[in-house]
Amino acid sequence: MMHFLNKFKFIFFAFLILSTANLFSQTNTKFKVVLDPGHGGKDFGANYYGFIEKNIALKVALKVGRNLEKYNDIQVIYTRSTDVFIELMERARIANRANANIFLSIHCNASPKGDAFGTETFVMGLTKNASNLEVAKKENSVITLESDYKIKYAGYNPNSLESVIGIPLLQEEYLDQSITLSTKIQNEFTNKLDRKNRGVKQGPFLVLNQTSMPSILTELGFISYKPEGEYLNSDKGQEELAKAISDAILNYKKEYFGGTNVIVDEKTNKATVEKVEKDTPVVQNKSNTKEVEKAKVVITNEPIPDDSKGITFKIQISASGKKLDLVPQNFNGLSPVSVVDEKGLYKYYFSQTSNYEEAKKYLSEAKNKGYESSFIVAFKNGNKISIQEALKAN
Template identity: 45%
Template sequence: MKSKFIFQLFLFIVVALSNSLVSEVYSQKKFVVVLDAGHGGKDPGNRGNGYKEADIALKIILKIGVELEKDQNIKVIYTRKKNVFVELRERAAIANRADANLFVSVHCDAFTNNAYGAGTFVLGLHKSKANFEIAKKENEVIFLEDNYKETYAGFDPSAPESLIGMTLMQEEYLDQSILLATLVQNNFTNTLKRKNRSVKQAGFWVLHNTYMPSVLIETGFLTNKKEGAYLNSKKGQTDMAKEIAKAILSYRSSLSLATENSKNPVIEENEIVEAIENGEEKIYEGITFKVQLAASSKDLELKPFNFKGLKELSRNKEGGLFKYYYGDTSDYNKIQLMKTFAREKGYSTCYIVAFKENKKIKLTEVLQTED
């Protein structure tokens, strides 16, 4: 019996030490960022003003990596570090295999007029023809891949209906993706004084297949003479890379802060307000969107101190419960940002609801009507 007790005690100590070591290893797990330089190899990207998008994107990505690797708690993985062709599906697969925390893809834009400015995209259905054209252009690289018809199961970059099913996989990460995109755009606008082309949604295949928060950054237009020269310069590439890296570091720090103290918001209210004011609209006429915060039998006073500092509050009584809401808008992009802010304030289970003529309707039915 004594030997059995000693053996059981030994097992207990081994298990305890193992659990301790596992906890320590888990707590020390690095924050993994996959950096994706768009195009490459047989796909040079756009050639506005004679510049090569693939080369500029790679230089910016490598500079981002240098900045991030200064932090020993961050692990950087590149989809490419030289001028080689990488299939879209493989770019996403690299991030998924690494169980990455973030996926960041960098590109340069082009247009027929003298457009300029930087924009950051998250996955979603196109709101405008311009957004669709950008996504179509980036997605058409699949035609350079072997067996693309089998690989992409009939996906047609030229057909808007092909994009409808793409948003579902990334929906879980949309809040975090919008947060990172907002931080990137704020840095571009406030620090570098670049024209803000805002946070937008469009159907990019490379974002669709990733299982983590993901953004695609269009750093500017090579077709614009002044902006193209800036992006082709060492200074321009360094500037853009540093601000993207700073946004990633801010995002990571914000997540750590939220984990340590759930009452601390990831982003400040003024940042959300700025993002809303500068963002692209997605208006649904006759529809009112709200963020449902909670349901309670208590009739709470609609004051910020009762709702973690949130304003723009309302309530409805349904059955024996009071439903409490944040926001009131026909702009779906705006309500998504407000949901992000509410979650960071501590309402982790809040969600968007839709009303038509003061009656609640299914959100999915509203979104399906988008042109």
């Protein structure tokens, strides 16, 4: 196990060197999207009622790519565009070599009981949630089809709970953007397609952890649930899912990158220019307060002052490429809200406390206000630390 951890630490520092590019691309640089259709070749993935995961994932990915390639400032890279087997680490290497802006792995879910349904999207994270771990174990198990996986993955066993939760977290610096993109995809699935929303979740996925850019894995639905499997296997369903995903990617690109899009009409071959500025996240004003109270403003790259014992818990509610006025009406009535500028990425935090149980109450309040992807962040002497480290020190 220690050999496995040391090897991944080495890989982490190697990826840090490879990922020195800015978090945000320049408007004259193409926005690079890596689409990763899960499984392939000898790896069928889930297979129920004749619905085969590898085929559905590939068809949806190609349709997403076709939608995005209409824009001349977007470049699409596929980890596979045919029915071939691609090793897990090679998928990540493809994205890293391309210096991609985002990595999206597309999969279908399955449940032995056959009654689960709905969509869920994962970001990299360590969790002990049983259902999240099962999904990660299933997707990580593909490495057993690689002839030298025991050597290549330093003894990692995808069926071992210790191995799964022992993966060193390399994706932390991209977590905010990964959550944002995941949320946009889930919102498209839910609001446009009326699919059951199983949420944005965290899981220890090897393929996500080896990429040096915001990376997510989306489960389109359960092919083990026959009605949903029929939808996923249909051309109509695949077209709708692909449009939802590509619209979410375009929305993410608009918010973080801006730029100028040129859309080419396939029938007339005429180009339409669409100028885009970096967008501001759409927020609904649910507050009935007539007087707008200014929230505490913290915009700094320096350590944030903290509470007693040097431990502070805050609720990160969003991250954006554009600065927002820190008033309750911009954050669905939440107050106080502070913000930290990290290389042009504005991270917005709700409230502050040295008590973890109180922080969980603030988290519940933020989720009730519409920030379903919000999460608790811990600081010690102004520096960000893990929740586990904070609880031990507190």
